[in-house]
Each structure stands twice: as structure tokens, then as C-alpha cells.
Amino acid sequence: MKVYAGSDIRNVAVVGHSHSGKTTLIAALLYAAKMTPAQGRVEDGSAVTAYDEEDVARRTTMSNALAFAEWKGVKVNLIDTPGFHMFVHEARAAMLPVETALIVLNAQTGAEAVTDRVWRYAAEVNLPRILVINQVDHPKADSRIGRQHMIELLQEKWGRQVVPVQLPIVDRDGFHGVVDLVTMKAFLYQPGGDGHGEPGKIPEAVAADARAAHEALVELVAEGKDELMEEFFREGTIPEQHLVAALHEAIREDRIFPVLYASGLRNVGADHLLDFLQVYAPSPVEREPVAAGGILVPPSPQPGNGEAAASDSEAAASNGEAVSAPEDMQQEIVMRRVDDAEPAALYIYKTMSDPFTGRISFFKVVSGMVRTDAAVQNFTRQEPERLAHLSIMQGRKAVEVPELHAGDLGAVAKLRVSLTGETLGEKAHEIFIEPVPMPEPAMTYAIEPKSRADEDKLAPALHKLMEEDQMVRFFRDPQTSEFLVAGTGQPHIEAVVSKLKRRYHTEVTLKAPKVPYRETIRSRAEAQGRHKKQTGGHGQFGDCRIRLEPLPRGSGIVFVNDIFGGAIPRQYIPAVEKGIHESAARGYLAGYPVVDFQVSLLDGSYHDVDSSEMSFKLAARIAFRKCMELARPALLEPVMHVEIEAPDEFAGALIGDLNSRRGRVQGMESGGAGTIVRADVPMAEMLTYGTTLTAITQGRGSFHMEMDHYDVVPQPVADKILATAKAPVHDDAED
């Protein structure tokens, strides 16, 4: 296998709404580049990037997959991503290791809800975007007028930098060619063929449109470039060579978002799309140096607030806390060029966990070169690793390579400890790449192992699945001891259950979804807790006074030690903190964890002989419970941010229904495929929303939700929940 230099690599994330045809288009590109002997199909599981058994069974991509096409001296790495809203966080994660987002749109519908979302993700990281309007072959794809209208809609959304660089040739014979608006050449295809076009004459019917579109393109490319503008006015056009260079630069700098046309299924336009990526997509070495976190350094003194900082640290010192706790340390910023001469560093963007081959880690070479068998350091965990066999992935198949250059995407099997989101590299040159943010799981289900044997296998199997899918969470309900599995929604959890069975022969039954409630306080309270016992010889004695105060949502628990003059000896203070944390985890109202409060340890007393860590832990629990009685405890519920897309005529019914679910509508927007409604709705009201949405919209609506924040449950609703919940057991006895 040839090894490619960074300048000969194009890393492309193929993103877009579900069923726009991403997986099929990649299959077409691979066939056109002769990477496969025939064109793969999603329907029969032969598409290279659709190898996961769940993906094949459900005919949709649920996690990122990689393929590559060797084309005219470059290697195009293609990451196939899910377009189904429940897995779109994968598409976001795919944007970190690439330099181009290839946004695939369905010619019938244009931009849809997920198209908007992936556009936003790409914009967040200034990723160059190339648009492909796909499925032009479809009988329901739009006419010439429709196509023009679609471009106008895209421009309304994303600005006039969205500009066609091709026109499709559609006539009585269907879609069978494209006009390249840069070179003004036509390419004609045999639909259903190998994706190679023959140069041909621009048909009369599109000649006028092509000329006008060429001029619009040239003008946009020249805009803001004085010497090109002058050339344009002087000559009436720009020589092809200058145009190509300027368009490449404009795409790299996000000044132009070009639009191409294709049919993945009928393989029309594939060779030209590969040509376009080869010529215009930026190579990894063309990107700005990567700014990453380096080694930890103490904070530099801030001018102006030096005094405050000094008194803070004094206070901390007198409290017996470490002054330079790791949180105080700042990470220095390291700039890395994507260059073989830099120290080697890799970032793991995906992990595949296979019961037979074990773990395969997909990574990007962020800088430097890596060779097979290299010893590297995992900087996130500070553990050594060995890159035993380097390879590149063609779907599920690993192709071994001796080395990989800066900017390339590779894979390695059997790393000991490293997981997705972690940075590895040459030990002496520490850097950390910031991982892509992941949403909180939106749905939690209780699951029940079918047999004793299944119960034993469950935790190890789920932990394997969690290695490759960061959106799966697994824990035990503290109240009922049931096993809980959280994920992005019902189809996600069902896929997890199915993988457990297929891969790990572990069978479970899915039970009703659960709402992860929490508890908090609404006012300050102070109380004392004493634990005293005299049993025969040695007694037990602990005594502390604490204050609880509400903190903003999301603060968790903050412990402050305000003890003065050794009222409680230092060695017992961690025991007090531990006692509070344990009690908080067990809940007060209904067994849900208590969060978002500050606890200050104010005072206490001890006994020379009878005091122990255990006594202080118990004292803290008593004090905590007393405080909770006084602090107006409240139940918190997760509130979801929901986006619903449906044809316009259903908007009224959808909003009415959301109102009845305690939803707050945040906004409405008319998109390509209908109306998008955004609302905040408590999770408890959304557990079976899929069925309702199907009923309201006759199956034409879709929705996406993400956990957004926690909010206090209104009293009447809380009363009902508390009435059915099992009250926690308070077994701490006082005195």
C-alpha cells in the first residue's frame, strides 16, 4: 500500500440528513476509483462503509465509518457519518479530524433539519464546506426551475457564498451529465455505469444557463481580490489557471461554498466529484496550525487583582487546603503545524470494539510521522502505548501500512488503555486536543437480564460497547437496584440491546423508560449533627455544624471548610465531606441525588479518644438530614431541548400538543421540508413522543431531542411523583 504525504491527502467528512444518500455516494466514489470491483449497495449490505450488523439491518448509518479512494495521486479519506438525528453527534465528532465537510442534500427536499445542524457544527470549527445535491436522477427530483429555487433557498440560509460550480444535465434520458462551470466543459455519463464521464458538448438547452452561472461564479471568486477584479474587468473573464487557484483559496477560507450535482445510486458525476476534491478541497497541511493544550503550568499573575489572589490563597492555606490544586494550573497553548518535522501526535476520533479482533482505534496524525511499532505516550492518561500494526481502514478491512504522515487518518489495533477523545504522542512533547463535546443522553431505560448467566455477562459486554459508543451510559438505579442504560433515544437503546445479543450473547429485556430526577434545596439552612455512642470500652464521638446554601443549576456539590482554630482536627475533615456526599447521593425526598448546593463546615467538637473518621461521617449525615428538613427541598427534572420537523400543515397541532406536555415553544422556522418547531419540554413528558408524533403527522414528522438542563418540578407534578416513589431509608441514628 502506498504511503501518502500530507499534501496528497484529502480528509472529508460526508455529512447530511438521513437518506440523502451519503453511504451510497461513497460506494459510488469507491467504485469509480476502482477501490471495489462493483458498486456497493446499502440494500444488500455491500456498501463498504455499511458493515456494522445493526447498520445493515436498519439500513441506516449509526456510527462513523472510514473508507479511502486513491485518485490521481491523492488519497481521499472519506468518513461516512450518520444522518439520523439521534446519531448526529457522530457527524460532529467526524469534523475534528477532517479539513472538508461534504454536505450531501437530497435533490427532492433540499436542506432538512439535520442539514442545518451539520452546517452549524461545521461553521463552529470553520470547516470548509462543499455541497452535493444528490439523487438528481430521482423522478421526483426538481425541475430546472426547482433547482434554481433550491439554490436561492440555500443562499437565504447560508449566504450568497453558496454558489453552483456545476449544472446538471437532465433531459428526456434523465440525469446523465454535468457541466463544469470553471472549465465550461460537459461530462456525459452512462447512468448505472462505472462513474466515469466522457467529455462532451454542452447541450443547447443548458448553454445559456451555464454561461450566466459561469459569470456569477467568476464574479464571486474575484470579489475582494483586487488583481483578479481588475483582470476580470479588463479581459471580461479570468484565465482558468487563476480561477482554479482563487477558487481553491476561497473554499479553504470559507468564502465560497460550492454546489455540485450527483447521483450516487446511478453513479453519475462520481469521477468529477473526486476530481473536485483533489483540486479544491484543502489538504491537511494547508490548514492553520492546530492550537492545542500543552503541559500544565501555574497561572500567570493577573495584573490588577494580585492582591485578591494573594488573600484567596492565604485563606485557602489557613483552611488547610493545598494552595496549588491541579485546578489552579493552566494549560499552556501549543501550536502544532501539520508537518512531518513536528513531534508526533495523534488524536483518537473513533473506537471500534469487536469481540474477535478486539479494539481498533481510529486516529488522525495531528503532527509528525508515526511508524509501525512506535512507542508513544497517552497524554490524557499518562500511560505508555505501542502502535503495534499501523493500518488504514477500508470499511471494516484494515490495510497495513509501515508509516503514516502528518494529516493522515490511520488505525491501530489493541491499544491497552486509550479511548476516543484522547491524545497520544512523543513522550517529551505533551499536547492535548480538546475532544468534541458530546450531548447528555436523552433517554434512560431499565433493562433486565434474562438469566443469571446474562446478568454476569451484562456489565463486561456493556463496557465493551461503551468503548465504541460514548453515548451509552450504564448504571444501577440507587433506589430499585435495577440496571439502567441511557442513550440518545429508543432506537439507540434498541440497537444496544441487539448488539448485546448478537455480539456478546447477552440477552436482556427492555423495560419502561426512566426519568433521572434529582433533588436540590431552595433556601439556606444550618444544623448540627452529633454522633455519640458509648458501647462498653471504646466510645464513638463526632460533632459538626454545617450550613447548606443553594447554588445555580449545574454546580453540583461544593464543599467549603470554614472551621476555625481546630474545632475539628484536620484529619477528620475529609470524613465530614465524605459523609455529606454519601447522604446527598442517597437523596432526601425520594432517593434521587441532591445537587447544586454549597455546604460549609462551620464548627464542631471532638473527643481525644472516642473520635474517629466513621463518627464524623455519621455526624455529617445527621447534620445534612437536619439541614435538608429546613432548606425547602425540591425535586428537579431534566428538561429536553426538542426540535420537531414536519410539513407546515401540522404546526398548529404540534404546538397544541407541546403545550399540553408542559412544553415551552422557543421558536418556529420554515425549512426546506416544512416547519421546524423548537421547544423545551420536560423529559418525563417526552418518553413516548415518537408514537404521538407519528399519529399527529401521519408519519411525516421527525424529532430530535437533547438533554438541556434541570429545572424544579412544579409542586402538583412533584407531589404525584413523590407519592409513588419509595422514600429513602434514613438509618443514621442520633445520639
Ligand SMILES: Nc1nc2c(ncn2[C@@H]2O[C@H](COP(=O)(O)OP(=O)(O)OP(=O)(O)O)[C@@H](O)[C@H]2O)c(=O)[nH]1
Ligand atoms: N434515486 C436515488 N436513490 C438514492 C440515491 N442515493 C441513495 N438513494 C437511496 O436512498 C436510500 C438511502 O441511501 P443511503 O446511502 O443509505 O443514505 P444515507 O445518507 O447514508 O442515510 P443515513 O445513513 O441514514 O444517514 C437508499 O434506499 C438508497 O438506495 C440516488 O442517488 N438516487
Ligand SMILES: [Mg+2]
Ligand atoms: Mg448512511
